[in-house]
Amino acid sequence: MTGAQTEGRSIEAAQDGIVAELGGIDDLMEKYEHLIRLGRELRVPGPDIRRDEHSVAGCQSRVWIRTELRDGRLHIAADSDATITRGIIALLLRVFDGRTPDEILATELRVFEATGLQAQLSPARANGLVAMVRRIRQEAAAATGG
Amino acid sequence: MTERLGRLSTRELRDRLGDGAAQVVDARPIDAWNGWRLRGEPRGGHIPGARALPAKWSGYLDWIEIVRSKGIRPDREVVLYGYDEDEIARVAERFRGAGYERLAAYDGFMAEWSPDEALPLDRLARHEHLVPASWLADRLPAGGGAADGGLVLCHAHYRNRGDYEKGHIPGALPLDTLLLESPETWNRRSPDEVREALLGLGITAGSTVVLYGRYSFPDNRDPFPGSSAGQLAAFRCAFIMLWAGVRDVRVLNGGFQSWTDAGLEVSTEEPQARPASEFGADVPGAPELAADLPEAKEILASPDANLVSVRSWPEYIGEVSGYNYIEKTGRIPGSVFGNCGSDAYHMENYRNLDHTTREYHEIAAAWESAGITPDRRNAFYCGTGWRGSEAFFNAWLMGWPRVAVYDGGWFEWSSDPANPFETGVPPGHAA
Numbered sequence: 001m002t003g004a005q006t007e008g009r010s011i012e013a014a015q016d017g018i019v020a021e022l023g024g025i026d027d028l029m030e031k032y033e034h035l036i037r038l039g040r041e042l043r044v045p046g047p048d049i050r051r052d053e054h055s056v057a058g059c060q061s062r063v064w065i066r067t068e069l070r071d072g073r074l075h076i077a078a079d080s081d082a083t084i085t086r087g088i089i090a091l092l093l094r095v096f097d098g099r100t101p102d103e104i105l106a107t108e109l110r111v112f113e114a115t116g117l118q119a120q121l122s123p124a125r126a127n128g129l130v131a132m133v134r135r136i137r138q139e140a141a142a143a144t145g146g
Numbered sequence: 147m148t149e150r151l152g153r154l155s156t157r158e159l160r161d162r163l164g165d166g167a168a169q170v171v172d173a174r175p176i177d178a179w180n181g182w183r184l185r186g187e188p189r190g191g192h193i194p195g196a197r198a199l200p201a202k203w204s205g206y207l208d209w210i211e212i213v214r215s216k217g218i219r220p221d222r223e224v225v226l227y228g229y230d231e232d233e234i235a236r237v238a239e240r241f242r243g244a245g246y247e248r249l250a251a252y253d254g255f256m257a258e259w260s261p262d263e264a265l266p267l268d269r270l271a272r273h274e275h276l277v278p279a280s281w282l283a284d285r286l287p288a289g290g291g292a293a294d295g296g297l298v299l300c301h302a303h304y305r306n307r308g309d310y311e312k313g314h315i316p317g318a319l320p321l322d323t324l325l326l327e328s329p330e331t332w333n334r335r336s337p338d339e340v341r342e343a344l345l346g347l348g349i350t351a352g353s354t355v356v357l358y359g360r361y362s363f364p365d366n367r368d369p370f371p372g373s374s375a376g377q378l379a380a381f382r383c384a385f386i387m388l389w390a391g392v393r394d395v396r397v398l399n400g401g402f403q404s405w406t407d408a409g410l411e412v413s414t415e416e417p418q419a420r421p422a423s424e425f426g427a428d429v430p431g432a433p434e435l436a437a438d439l440p441e442a443k444e445i446l447a448s449p450d451a452n453l454v455s456v457r458s459w460p461e462y463i464g465e466v467s468g469y470n471y472i473e474k475t476g477r478i479p480g481s482v483f484g485n486c487g488s489d490a491y492h493m494e495n496y497r498n499l500d501h502t503t504r505e506y507h508e509i510a511a512a513w514e515s516a517g518i519t520p521d522r523r524n525a526f527y528c529g530t531g532w533r534g535s536e537a538f539f540n541a542w543l544m545g546w547p548r549v550a551v552y553d554g555g556w557f558e559w560s561s562d563p564a565n566p567f568e569t570g571v572p573p574g575h576a577a
Contacts, residue, residue: 027243028205028206028207028209028240028243029210029240029243029244031207032207032208032209032210035207052460052465052466057364057365057366057488057489057491057492062488082211084208084211117207120205120206120207121206121207121208122203122206122207122208122209122212122499122500123361123403123499123500123501124494124497124498124499124500124501125208125499127361127363130363131363131365134363134365135365138367
């Protein structure tokens with residue numbers, strides 16, 4: 001069983017898909033609105049995720065990430081109080097949700113640089129992205145006992 | 147781009163300011179808004195009421211979120227001014243792309259507004275102590291080596307020399323906060339220890355010191371999150387140096403981020419410190435800038451003083467202590483909330499999205515709603531004094547006359563079981 005967000009595609013195919021979808025949008029407002037749409041469409045878990053134990057500090061907005069290892073795969077649920085951050089979460093989940101911890105740890109996350117998002121987000125929000133990725137990797141490492 | 151914008155004359159802008167109809171936006175760098183005369187204009191500062199929205203930020207995808215957070219609305223006219231056409235055009239383009247149609251340009255700032263003494267300008271009272279990267283770059287010796295002419299540049303960090311070694315501003319000396327604060331109490335060290343540490347760096351009472359740090363994603367799950375909160379460390383060192391009696395202490399606005407954003411050179415060479423032998427004044431030279439436990443208790447009992455908790459909401463209501471080395475949770479009864487942001491290593495509510503210091507009007511307005519006003523004695527505290535120091539430095543930049551850091555903070559307060567504490571949402575606060 002693969003994660004709900006990854007739709008059976010490999011990590012690399014998921015990354016290629018995101019680059020194709022976002023990399024071609026030059027207009028910043030259009031790109032922003034694309035992220036907002038993704039954020040609105042993100043299937044968010046219930047309100048019980050919004051607990052301190054799941055919160056990720058260092059994001060401009062509040063972010064919660066909860067993971068669960070099932071059948072050897074890391075299932076990730078995440079939420080934010082900011083729609084743009086939920087859009088970023090949607091992209092992260094396409095890459096990481098439902099993968100094995102080893103896959104997550106072995107993957108070089110290239111979508112944010114390749115789509116320009118890393119450079120185009122304000123430093124504070126780009127920091128939040130780093131914090132979220134780090135949390136997912138930490139959870140993956142913990143799931144492998146590492 | 148700006149040819150399609152309506153133009154306002156100086157008189158028209160004055161009239162609009164008078165009736166409060168326009169939303170005025172300053173497209174110049176944040177330091178110009180603060181008061182720096184970056185292009186040699188006769189008077190520095192911003193047109194009263196103008197919101198800072200530097201053209202630099204127009205490159206951010208999430209720009210519109212900044213605009214909304216400042217309450218700039220599309221149904222009212224937006225008047226843009228800057229140093230030049232280019233700045234105005236870049237910001238106007240973003241406004242247009244976001245559906246703002248009522249835009250106008252004022253291009254008379256340099257030629258008419260700044261030179262005319264009769265026209266008002268606002269500025270951050272001590273803006274010279276919050277320096278732009280360009281000012282610092284002009285003062286560093288070409289080819290590296292320690293800064294000269296009485297200027298000492300310090301790259302602040304906490305037990306993280308690697309943060310300095312991987313790249314720093316040329317001429318900067320590494321400054322571990324442990325040199326200035328004690329790892330037992332996390333308070334400033336004794337006057338003798340601080341004096342010796344400063345002399346070792348070549349700092350005397352008459353030096354100009356510039357401090358900065360690098361923000362590198364502190365995570366509260368790390369064993370030493372403070373090691374990644376370099377700009378917060380810089381504010382901490384700035385407070386201790388002001389207290390010690392260094393008369394000209396400055397912080398690089400935005401820290402290392404501003405330096406690299408400006409495309410300036412980064413070095414991995416460590417210059418030799420040039421130790422000094424005489425500090426030139428008694429230490430501490432400004433003891434009133436620090437409040438210790440007895441004074442903190444007096445402040446709590448005083449009708450015209452505040453003990454300001456510069457902590458996050460989960461810390462303030464006692465859900466978390468905020469630190470992996472502090473067990474007790476809660477707040478000092480009677481303290482007022484000076485909300486820092488997300489956690490013990492972040493100051494989002496005091497900074498812009500590029501880590502520069504937020505518009506001082508915005509900070510002062512948030513403080514005022516909590517009863518933190520310049521007529522009172524305000525002592526800022528947090529867990530061990532870093533966030534308290536950044537908030538203190540902001541108030542000091544604003545020229546507030548009676549500000550201090552309550553150095554001991556929650557760490558000291560909570561370590562004595564005889565001291566009272568509270569948890570939960572205080573009466574009168576929205577949860």
